Each structure stands twice: as C-alpha cells, then as structure tokens.
Amino acid sequence: MVLGAAESAVLAFDVGGTDLKAGLVDTAGNVLGLRRRATPHDPLRPGEAILDAVEALASEFAAEFPAHPAKAACIVVPGIVDSDTGVGIYSANLGWRNFPFGEKAAQRLGLPVSFGHDVSTAAEAEFRFGAARDFRNVVVMVVGTGIAAAVISDGYPVRAGGFAGELGHALVPDPDGPGHTILEAVGSAGAIARRYSDKAGTPRAGAREVLERATAGDALAARIWADAVDALAFSLSQCVSIIGTEAVVVGGGLAEAGEGLLQPLRSRLDELLDFQRRPIIMRAQLGQDAGLLGAAMRARALLPAAKAASGTGTGR
C-alpha cells in the first residue's frame, strides 16, 4: 500500500485567467507530461467548461502515459475559494459563483480530487520548497495585473474559508488625494502602467517601462513607482502589526524588477514600522510553475501514504 502510493502519479491543474496548465507528476516530482491550453471562457456554464478541459487533458495523459495511471488530482483556480468544501465561491474574471469543482471533478475523473486557490497553492509551494521554507510566519504576495496573497501563520496556511489573503483589496492611502483606495489600484503592475499612462498622456506603457523611465530620470515615472512601493509597504506594515509577519515573498510580474522593487520596499517598510520586527523581503523562487507544483503537492496529500506521513501542510 505504501509502496503503491509512493509510486503513484497525480494530476495537477492550474487554472489561470488566460492559461490552463496541466501536468502529470510522478512521486519524485518529475512532470511526465505538461500541457498548456487557453482557459475556456463560457459565460453560460463557466465551471463546467473548465471541467470539460480538465477531463480531456486527463484522458490525454492516460493515453500517453499508460504506465503511470493517476491516483489523485488537484485543481487550483483564482477568485474566492473554499478549499474545505471544494467550492469555487466567486471568480470575477471567469464568471462562476458557488460551483462545486471538487465534487464534480471527482465524479468526472473517478479520482479523489483536492481543490484550492491558485495563489494560496503557489504560496504553499514557496513555503514548503521555495523562498519561504525557513520561516513560519509568511506572506506570499503575487503582484501582477492584480494583487493576490497567501498568509501562513505559525507554520500553517490561513484559509478562513477562502477569505484570507485579499491583500489587493486592503485599504491604502490614496496618492491622488485625501482618503484611501485599495492596494491593487496603486501597487500592482497594472496600476503602475495605468497611472503613468493616464498622467503622462502617453499610450499604455508597461510597469517595466515605467521603472526604466524612472531610472533614466523621468520624475513622473519615479513618483508613480514610489507610490506603488509606498502602498505595498503600507499593506505589509499591516501584516506585520496584525500577524507578526517575519518573511515576505514577492512573486508575479512586478517581482521581475528584482532589487529595483525589493530594496526600496525594504527601506519604506522600515520607515513605517516602529518597534516591530522587520520582515525579510525576498523574491519568489519557484516562478511560473509554483501553482502546478503546489497542486501536485495537494493531490499527493490525498494518497494513503502521504496521509499517514505528518506535515504535508495542506490542511490541519
């Protein structure tokens, strides 16, 4: 039983707003097969359309790798997710509300299926295998078009029924006036691009271009970039004060700026904090595959051998 489980392959599906990635992953973590498809968007049956693609991909893997039948699967999706019940509560981009992914996928695939949030699952992979593996109180922040985050406290992922980690919608001071706005509207790569283009009256530049212009002496670009850093640091200061965050892992497109982002972020956060300890701020290590690796980890946790082992970290 233990050997059988140890030799089992699992199916991992990472459903993004644009791409759907799928992998058949063996016990050693080798990805035997990797597929990337455009994520199906079907306004009438948004959840079922995803499962159609999942089922087709599972059949392809079964035909291509008959010696490695999958023993479990995991699907991770964006939006608000209840991983305990397997329900996709809400996705603004993909359109479902309260769709029972876990239950329906298990019926279609005939396998035990784990279900989770894409960023939380990628963050758990960073926590187990990547940049955050030496820490117990971690915020993993994925900064791209929007901002998503996962919170790990005292070594355990905080789920709160899918409502934890909505850092993109946390309040920050509004750099364009009195009052406040949300982090995603100032600190995301999307916001940097939009705010610069709007104020400069130029066609849309990417966040990377705004940073290049700031480095080259463009005062407006420098201000937009500083606003983003201020907002990110403000939200991280809240994490430190509320949950004692000791390590921050930054992923997503904006993290490609590397120290051009992380160094000013450290300085600004240091200014905002008082007696609190300063979290270590570092870049994500696992890159674009973190979600898929995390999904494989969650699928494997469903198998008997993994269940018997302690510290899988995908649940309590």
Added chain:
Amino acid sequence: MVLGAAESAVLAFDVGGTDLKAGLVDTAGNVLGLRRRATPHDPLRPGEAILDAVEALASEFAAEFPAHPAKAACIVVPGIVDSDTGVGIYSANLGWRNFPFGEKAAQRLGLPVSFGHDVSTAAEAEFRFGAARDFRNVVVMVVGTGIAAAVISDGYPVRAGGFAGELGHALVPDPDGPGHTILEAVGSAGAIARRYSDKAGTPRAGAREVLERATAGDALAARIWADAVDALAFSLSQCVSIIGTEAVVVGGGLAEAGEGLLQPLRSRLDELLDFQRRPIIMRAQLGQDAGLLGAAMRARALLPAAKAASGTGTGR
C-alpha cells in the same frame, strides 16, 4: 491518573500594569481563592519582583487551601511575550527585557508553569468560553488606555513568537493632517480623552464623558468620537482583508459604551469593505476576569489528563 488530574487545582496569575490578580482554580472552574495586589514595579529587578509576589501568593493559597494543592500554574503578562519559550521579551510599562518567566517560576514554585500574553490569554478565554466561541476566525480587541489584540485564525491562536496582535501600533489615516499615525493614537479610550481635552482646551475628560458630550450635541466631541470609530474600523478592515476575520470581540474600557460604540463601528466598517464578508462585531462577555480564566485554562492544559484530551486550544 486521569482522576487525579481531573481533581487538581491550578494557580492563575494575571499581571497587569496596575494590579496583579491571582486565583486558585479547581477543576470545575471555581475560583477557590482570589487575591488582588498592586503590581510590584522594581526598575532594577522588574521580573524577579513579579515572581516574588507570585511565590508569596502561591504560599498563601497553599496555607489557606491545604486540601487543594496546585498541580500547575500559569502567569500572563503584558508586552511582547514568547509563550513557546516562556520569555517576557519586552514590557514598556513594567520594564523587563528577555526575562525567562516560565523557567524561573517553575523553579520557584516547583510546578509546571505555562506563560503567556495577558490579552492573548483573555482572548483565548473569550474564544473558548465567551463571545467568540462559535467562530473560527476572530480578532479580540481590548480598547482601553492603549489597544491590544489577539488573533485566532482557522480556530488556532496566532502567536508569531509574540509579535501577532499589535493592532494598537498598526497604521491608520491621521485625522489631524495628511499622512498616518497609529491606531492607539486615535482609537483608544486614552486617545479620545487626550485629543478632546487638547482641542477643547479643557481639563482631561474621560472617553465616557466625550461620548456623553457627543450625544448631547457637542460637535467637537462628536468628531473626536467619529475619528476613533473611523480608525478602529480602518484597522478591522485590514484584518478582514488579510486574514478573513469573521467575528470581532471588543473588550476593555471603551467597550462599556456598548452599542454606542459597536453600532457606528459596524456601519463604518461596512462602508470601508467591498465584496469581503462583514464580520460580526460584539462585546466581550467574560469581563475583567477573562485573563485569569484564560490563565487557569492554560495551566490546566499542562496536566496529563488535559494533555491527553484534544482541542485545549492553547497550543498546536
């Protein structure tokens, strides 16, 4: 063994900035003896002075209740606390730094000793027995002269080595100008009294008096009260976005305003949140004894029968 443990009394010590409360508590939760002393302040040996008082009180209980020998003890203190190692890391009011309370108290008392944070421990009592017992994602906020908080996520207290729950030092918009200040400087009972007196040019009024004046039509008092509510709601909105808080328990002196505080706090928080779920906001139930009850709960968790039982909730 189980019966012996079940019949055991425990010692509970709640060390506050002003008072030190001590109780001998039997298995049924009855407080056999209750003492209240002025908290000793000794700038040269601040930690040892506390333990002198603890040891003297333990001797008094032993002499008075010879049929109920204590089998374990718990000391809870303010400041930054590492409950895992039993170290009082820092107390601004009482003066210690890195004092090993747990180890030294165990030597002096000859008993197993648990050590914890006063507000966290009171919050755990509210979570186990009081207002928050039906919820798994809770913030317990004690609003008095200052503001302290405890965080419970997915049913477990978040400790982060003593650095969680520093809500009083979380950033909030500064009502007196651009930029930001900390929650404690606007939202605490102490801040309400100080800000009103400073602006009105009157002798110091208490927070209760400021609320009375606001209710009677004093515009300045109403503004100061609204500023406090705004700041508290802002910090709670951060908790909701970061850790998906579903219930907020408000204790401390300011909670005595009851619905005069809670109703505007609910309205303001509702305005600040977007798609996030609204936490239930309620008043603490256990009152001034929550810390002592929580300490007794923690002490009892050290006993063999309690250790064998699941779900004591005082550790993982």
